[in-house]
Amino acid sequence: MEDYAERIVGRAIDLGCQDAVADVSVNRSYQIRFAQNQIVISNRWRETTASAFLVYKKRVVASDIKDFTRLDAQVDNLVKIAKASQENPDYGGIAKGPFKYDRLSVDKKIVDLSDGYDHVDAAVNGALEEGAKECAGSFWKYDEEHYLRTSNGVNAYDHRANLYLSIRALVSLESSGHGVACATKLSQFDPEKAGHKAGKIAALAKSPKSGEAGKFDIIFDPLIFGSLIDQVGGHAGAWTVMAGLSPFAKKVGKRIASEAVTLIDDGSADSIGRKRFDAEGVPTKRNVVVQKGILKTYLHNTSTAKKFKAKTTGNAGLVSPDTHAMVCKPGDWTRDEIFEECKDGLWLTNTWYTRYQSYVTGDFSTIPRDGIFRIKKGEVVGTWKDIRLTDNLINVWKSVEGLSKNVDQVQWWGEVYVPTFAPYALARKIGITRSAE
Amino acid sequence: MADLDLVDFAVDYAREKGASYAEARYEHQIEEQFILKNSVLDALYHGEDSGIGVRVLAKGGLGFAATNAMTRTDVKALVEDAVKIAKAAHRKDPISFAPEEPVVTNWSVPQRKKLSDVPVEDKIEEILHVDREVMALKFKLVARYFQQANKQIDKYFVNSEGSKIRSFSPRVRMFYFLTLQHNGSAEQTSQNYGWSGGWEAMDELRMRERVIEEAKSMQNSLEHGKKSPEGKMDLVAGPQVTGIASHESCGHPTEADRVLGREASQAGKSFITPASVGQRVGSPVVNVCDDPTMEHGIAYYAYDDEGVKARRRYLYKEGIINEFLQNRETAAILGTRSNGAARATTYNVEAIVRMANTFVEPKDWGVDEMVEGVKFGVYMKSFMEWNIDDKRYNGKYVGREAYLIENGKVTTPVRKTVIELTTPTFWGAVDAVGKDLEIFHAGFCGKSDPGQALDAALGGPTMRLRNVYLR
Numbered sequence: 066m067e068d069y070a071e072r073i074v075g076r077a078i079d080l081g082c083q084d085a086v087a088d089v090s091v092n093r094s095y096q097i098r099f100a101q102n103q104i105v106i107s108n109r110w111r112e113t114t115a116s117a118f119l120v121y122k123k124r125v126v127a128s129d130i131k132d133f134t135r136l137d138a139q140v141d142n143l144v145k146i147a148k149a150s151q152e153n154p155d156y157g158g159i160a161k162g163p164f165k166y167d168r169l170s171v172d173k174k175i176v177d178l179s180d181g182y183d184h185v186d187a188a189v190n191g192a193l194e195e196g197a198k199e200c201a202g203s204f205w206k207y208d209e210e211h212y213l214r215t216s217n218g219v220n221a222y223d224h225r226a227n228l229y230l231s232i233r234a235l236v237s238l239e240s241s242g243h244g245v246a247c248a249t250k251l252s253q254f255d256p257e258k259a260g261h262k263a264g265k266i267a268a269l270a271k272s273p274k275s276g277e278a279g280k281f282d283i284i285f286d287p288l289i290f291g292s293l294i295d296q297v298g299g300h301a302g303a304w305t306v307m308a309g310l311s312p313f314a315k316k317v318g319k320r321i322a323s324e325a326v327t328l329i330d331d332g333s334a335d336s337i338g339r340k341r342f343d344a345e346g347v348p349t350k351r352n353v354v355v356q357k358g359i360l361k362t363y364l365h366n367t368s369t370a371k372k373f374k375a376k377t378t379g380n381a382g383l384v385s386p387d388t389h390a391m392v393c394k395p396g397d398w399t400r401d402e403i404f405e406e407c408k409d410g411l412w413l414t415n416t417w418y419t420r421y422q423s424y425v426t427g428d429f430s431t432i433p434r435d436g437i438f439r440i441k442k443g444e445v446v447g448t449w450k451d452i453r454l455t456d457n458l459i460n461v462w463k464s465v466e467g468l469s470k471n472v473d474q475v476q477w478w479g480e481v482y483v484p485t486f487a488p489y490a491l492a493r494k495i496g497i498t499r500s501a502e
Numbered sequence: 503m504a505d506l507d508l509v510d511f512a513v514d515y516a517r518e519k520g521a522s523y524a525e526a527r528y529e530h531q532i533e534e535q536f537i538l539k540n541s542v543l544d545a546l547y548h549g550e551d552s553g554i555g556v557r558v559l560a561k562g563g564l565g566f567a568a569t570n571a572m573t574r575t576d577v578k579a580l581v582e583d584a585v586k587i588a589k590a591a592h593r594k595d596p597i598s599f600a601p602e603e604p605v606v607t608n609w610s611v612p613q614r615k616k617l618s619d620v621p622v623e624d625k626i627e628e629i630l631h632v633d634r635e636v637m638a639l640k641f642k643l644v645a646r647y648f649q650q651a652n653k654q655i656d657k658y659f660v661n662s663e664g665s666k667i668r669s670f671s672p673r674v675r676m677f678y679f680l681t682l683q684h685n686g687s688a689e690q691t692s693q694n695y696g697w698s699g700g701w702e703a704m705d706e707l708r709m710r711e712r713v714i715e716e717a718k719s720m721q722n723s724l725e726h727g728k729k730s731p732e733g734k735m736d737l738v739a740g741p742q743v744t745g746i747a748s749h750e751s752c753g754h755p756t757e758a759d760r761v762l763g764r765e766a767s768q769a770g771k772s773f774i775t776p777a778s779v780g781q782r783v784g785s786p787v788v789n790v791c792d793d794p795t796m797e798h799g800i801a802y803y804a805y806d807d808e809g810v811k812a813r814r815r816y817l818y819k820e821g822i823i824n825e826f827l828q829n830r831e832t833a834a835i836l837g838t839r840s841n842g843a844a845r846a847t848t849y850n851v852e853a854i855v856r857m858a859n860t861f862v863e864p865k866d867w868g869v870d871e872m873v874e875g876v877k878f879g880v881y882m883k884s885f886m887e888w889n890i891d892d893k894r895y896n897g898k899y900v901g902r903e904a905y906l907i908e909n910g911k912v913t914t915p916v917r918k919t920v921i922e923l924t925t926p927t928f929w930g931a932v933d934a935v936g937k938d939l940e941i942f943h944a945g946f947c948g949k950s951d952p953g954q955a956l957d958a959a960l961g962g963p964t965m966r967l968r969n970v971y972l973r
Contacts, residue, residue, distance in 0.1 A: 095587075101762075101763050103591075105564065105764055106565070107566070107588065107591060108566045108567070108587075108851075109583045109587055110568050110850060111580060112553065112570050112571075125543075126546050128547065130549070130550065132504070132550060132572075139550065149621065149622040150543060151543040153545070154542060199763060199766070235771075238771055238773075307540065307645070308539050308540075309644065309646075309681035310647075418889035418890065418891075418892075421886075422887035424681075425690065429887065430889060432891045478767070478951055479953070499922070501970075
């Protein structure tokens with residue numbers, strides 16, 4: 066595979082390109098989807114993809130190549146396209162290698178895992194034991210190798226393998242809960258716990274009544290808090306800021322969250338998002354994005370860093386910077402203390418469909434799903450349904466008062482795009498709306 | 503193109519290995535994207551995605567495997583994977599497919615101007631031109647993002663029942679995102695248009711005029727916009743609002759796989775159950791259709807990715823829940839036939855139940871007539887923020903371009919009008935449906951795991967809703 070990467074870079078340079086990057090990835094992932102407590106389909110992939118990034122006189126072309134029998138012809142075509150394209154004056158080059166990388170290894174037991182049926186059974190049985198009637202979800206074994214070459218001296222290899230399971234448990238259509246399990250080591254993978262969590266929430270959420278609009282203190286479960294963390298990470302990308310798609314423009318050095326909040330993007334830490342390098346080959350590292358509520362940096366590749374007179378943060382994607390894995394620094398509250406401090410509010414366990422009216426102001430709404438619980442004096446006193454969190458992203462973050470000591474690694478379809486370490490959180494006076502009568 | 507005999511071979515070999523049913527889908531997709539950010543061509547993407555996906559039924563289980571290595575050895579290994587994982591499912595209720603007749607055909611979407619004949623320079627110039635014209639308005643457009651995207655999709659589908667279908671589907675998209683400031687306040691818009699066909703899309707979609715009109719309406723809204731009134735009033739909803747409501751609160755809840763719980767963990771379930779067919783969810787003037795055969799709709803197709811002939815589906819008919827979107831798997835469970843709704847984004851994912859071009863069927867009202875009949879209300883032409891719960895019952899659409907209606911006349915712009923209503927309340931309030939059908943608002947519909955963001959058209963005519971709560 067390194068030969069393919071070498072060939073793409075070499076040929077592009079021979080044809081006149083100044084910069085070239087090729088990341089050849091070999092995907093051997095496997096998935097089991099289940100619904101109604103049974104397996105509905107199993108999927109297996111055997112794919113090799115070369116992601117290429119070529120620059121001719123600041124004319125940038127990106128591509129994914131799948132047909133390796135026509136590799137040279139496709140590179141020739143990409144260079145031809147680059148030559149016909151327009152100059153990007155904002156283009157600032159790619160990082161200068163070579164770099165030293167941490168020695169990372171994958172758990173061979175995960176690589177050798179040939180199926181995941183026992184893990185699915187463990188999750189489903191865990192939920193059923195709690196009283197769930199119906200379970201659906203996915204088990205994933207991710208197994209990907211990356212061979213990266215750049216025209217600036219990078220020659221790197223990474224093997225990424227991990228396990229993931231997502232389970233939604235339902236007692237009825239409106240009584241449901243969600244749990245996830247993430248692990249980079251087979252011995253740490255606990256789908257049963259995810260099943261129990263989903264089942265427990267579903268059982269507790271029985272007979273919900275329509276919720277009310279107003280301002281409420283909110284206890285965020287790690288899954289929904291992970292979604293809010295994901296929103297910060299996604300909007301901290303420098304490219305996103307430049308495109309008008311972020312509320313964080315001109316806010317570096319300013320408060321965007323309460324003092325309780327420190328958020329870090331860290332592709333180098335042990336998580337299912339761990340990777341040795343970004344798309345330019347820059348070693349991933351710990352980047353403090355928000356420190357005690359103050360926005361410290363945007364996430365950069367080499368080009369955006371030059372534009373903002375900063376240094377690359379090692380977050381290059383093929384074209385624009387990406388987050389790798391977000392970490393919320395734990396607080397000093399126990400989970401029980403967070404609940405005790407909520408005298409009159411709600412406990413939200415999951416959400417989806419987060420959308421913005423204005424990205425520059427951060428006005429948004431998101432729809433809690435799965436268990437929504439009315440909390441009084443720290444105790445669950447009822448179950449709600451049919452509400453919407455309608456507020457402003459920065460306001461929500463400024464309203465965070467306390468975080469739990471323990472964090473869970475979460476990732477979820479559609480809402481928590483990158484792996485995120487999230488605690489329980491308590492936020493004050495958050496806007497809730499509902500459908501009109 | 504790869505050796506297509508391998509596609510036939512994959513199906514034959516799967517049967518030999520014990521599959522009771524097998525299908526193979528080879529796809530070759532050429533995709534271009536031109537990304538213009540703040541007048542700078544940030545990047546140009548040109549990719550060729552190609553490979554084969556094999557889906558089999560064996561011992562009542564379903565297995566799918568995909569590769570881009572188109573050799574006999576690789577395809578054999580792929581088929582063996584698919585059969586093995588299908589057999590390992592050990593289901594209590596075996597999966598089966600509703601019957602279909604085999605089909606042998608070719609279909610393609612005509613292009614008046616072939617995408618492959620249009621030079622890269624011309625495609626870039628098109629978005630640069632739009633950007634120059636909108637900047638010439640001299641508004642304070644502080645951020646501009648345009649994305650012009652083209653796809654050329656070749657497919658070859660074969661199944662073990664004798665179907666062999668080749669197809670070619672070219673698609674054109676134009677997406678733009680604008681941020682306009684005035685006196686310290688900002689307005690943003692996000693618009694996405696799509697077309698099945700060739701480069702003639704640029705003329706047909708009138709992108710230049712649309713972007714100019716949009717920027718002017720944003721400036722007008724910032725200069726003259728008032729706070730939207732709160733309370734019960736009439737609403738005139740433009741085609742874009744009608745389209746999103748059709749997609750979110752009609753198309754999605756009538757997807758049979760969602761109704762049956764197959765998507766429960768991801769895109770969710772539905773307030774509709776199999777027993778809901780025949781129940782009222784809207785007023786008698788409401789017909790919501792999903793029709794893959796709408797000419798030039800971005801989601802046009804003649805046969806779906808299970809080889810079933812496409813047809814118009816009346817999801818809500820005269821306000822009654824009428825029909826679900828079905829593939830062969832859901833149809834078998836519900837004792838009916840597929841209506842051709844199985845689609846996949848690429849070769850490497852299974853085909854599942856999807857919407858295509860979803861819209862409210864037009865009637866005979868003019869927009870002016872609808873407005874004339876409103877004493878006090880809001881005319882919402884477009885939206886920005888929107889979402890809906892995972893059972894598709896509580897929808898929200900927040901106005902981008904909206905105006906007050908006073909005594910039958912459209913008057914001043916109003917900002918951020920909020921429609922937050924249940925699905926039956928929304929559709930039950932419709933008393934008039936216009937004749938101004940638009941089908942070129944395009945979305946990426948998200949569903950499944952791994953996620954499949956699929957081309958979908960969201961359209962409709964203008965509609966009038968009586969006495970709904972707005973804020």
